[in-house]
Amino acid sequence: MVITGATRGIGRATAHAILERGGQVIAISRNARLLEELRRENEARIRIVVADLAELEDLPSVADQAFAAFGGVDGLVNNAGMARYERVGTIQLESLEAQLRLNLMAPLLLSQLFAEHLGGRDGAIVNVSSTLSERVAPGTSAYAATKAALNTVTKALALELAPTGVRVNAVLPGVVDTDMIRAPRLRAGETPPVGEELEARVAAQLEALRSRHPIGRLGRPEDVAAVIVGLLDHPWQTGSLVTIDGGLSVAWG
Numbered sequence: 001m002v003i004t005g006a007t008r009g010i011g012r013a014t015a016h017a018i019l020e021r022g023g024q025v026i027a028i029s030r031n032a033r034l035l036e037e038l039r040r041e042n043e044a045r046i047r048i049v050v051a052d053l054a055e056l057e058d059l060p061s062v063a064d065q066a067f068a069a070f071g072g073v074d075g076l077v078n079n080a081g082m083a084r085y086e087r088v089g090t091i092q093l094e095s096l097e098a099q100l101r102l103n104l105m106a107p108l109l110l111s112q113l114f115a116e117h118l119g120g121r122d123g124a125i126v127n128v129s130s131t132l133s134e135r136v137a138p139g140t141s142a143y144a145a146t147k148a149a150l151n152t153v154t155k156a157l158a159l160e161l162a163p164t165g166v167r168v169n170a171v172l173p174g175v176v177d178t179d180m181i182r183a184p185r186l187r188a189g190e191t192p193p194v195g196e197e198l199e200a201r202v203a204a205q206l207e208a209l210r211s212r213h214p215i216g217r218l219g220r221p222e223d224v225a226a227v228i229v230g231l232l233d234h235p236w237q238t239g240s241l242v243t244i245d246g247g248l249s250v251a252w253g
C-alpha cells in the first residue's frame with residue numbers, strides 16, 4: 001500500500017493499521033528523518049520514498065520508486081495535504097497554488113500513474129478529503145475548494161476505472177487532532193504569538209473546534225485510518241464520499 005504523508009497524523013495511523021493486518025507499506029513524505037524512524041518500526045514491511053509531492057514534475061519518478069520498492073502495489077492512499085487558514089483579503093497566490101498542487105493535482109496525477117498497475121489486482125485508491133469540501137468555514141475557501149475538487153476527481157476516476165477493477169473512494173474527516181490543526185489561526189496582520197501565549201491560543205482553538213462536534217471530542221487519526229482501511233477493502237464500494245466527523249456535519253450552528 002502506498003501512503004502519502006505517512007510520517008504524521010492520519011497517514012501515520014493508516015500505515016500502522018495496514019501493518020497490523022499484515023500488509024506492506026510504501027511511505028512517502030518530505031522528511032527523511034521521520035520516514036527512516038517509521039521504516040525502523042518494521043524493516044521487512046516498510047519502504048520509504050522521500051519526495052515533495054507538490055513538485056509535480058517529480059511524480060513519475062516517485063511512482064517508479066514506489067513500484068520498485070516491493071515489485072508492485074495494491075493500493076494508494078492520497079493522504080498528504082496542507083491547509084492554510086486565510087480569510088478573504090489575506091489569500092496569497094503562493095498559498096493558493098501550493099494547496100492546489102498538493103491537495104488536488106498531486107492526488108490526481110499519482111492516481112493516473114498508479115491506475116494501470118492497480119488494474120487487474122483489485123486495486124483501490126482512497127483520497128483523504130474533508131468535511132469542509134461540503135460545509136465551508138471562514139478562512140478555508142482555498143483549502144475547501146481543493147477538497148471539493150478532490151471529491152469530484154474521486155467520482156470521475158471511480159467511473160472511469162471501474163471497468164479495470166480499480167475502486168476509488170474518498171474519506172471526509174471532521175476535525176482530527178493532528179499537527180495540522182495546531183497552527184494558530186491569525187487575524188490579518190497579527191504577530192504570531194509565542195511561548196505561553198501560543199499554548200493558550202492553541203488550547204482555546206482546539207476547544208472551540210472540539211465543541212462543534214456533537215460526539216464531544218475531536219477525531220483521532222486512528223478513527224480515520226479505520227475508515228480508510230474499510231474503503232480499501234470493500235469490493236463493492238467505489239465512487240463513495242464517506243464522512244467520519246463525530247456528527248460535525250449534522251450539528252446546528
Ligand SMILES: NC(=O)c1ccc[n+]([C@@H]2O[C@H](COP(=O)([O-])OP(=O)(O)OC[C@H]3O[C@@H](n4cnc5c(N)ncnc54)[C@H](OP(=O)(O)O)[C@@H]3O)[C@@H](O)[C@H]2O)c1
Nearest residue numbers: 005007008009010029030031053080081130175176178180
Ligand atoms: N487534521 C484534520 O482536522 C483534517 C480534517 C480533514 C481532512 N484532513 C486531511 O487529512 C490529511 C492528513 O492530514 P493530517 O491532519 O494528518 O496532517 P499532518 O499531521 O499535518 O500530516 C501531513 C502529512 O503530509 C505530509 N506532507 C505535507 N506536505 C507534503 C508535501 N509537500 N509532500 C509530501 N508530503 C507532504 C507530511 O509529511 P512531511 O512533513 O514529513 O513531508 C505529513 O506526513 C490531509 O489531506 C488533510 O487535508 C485533515
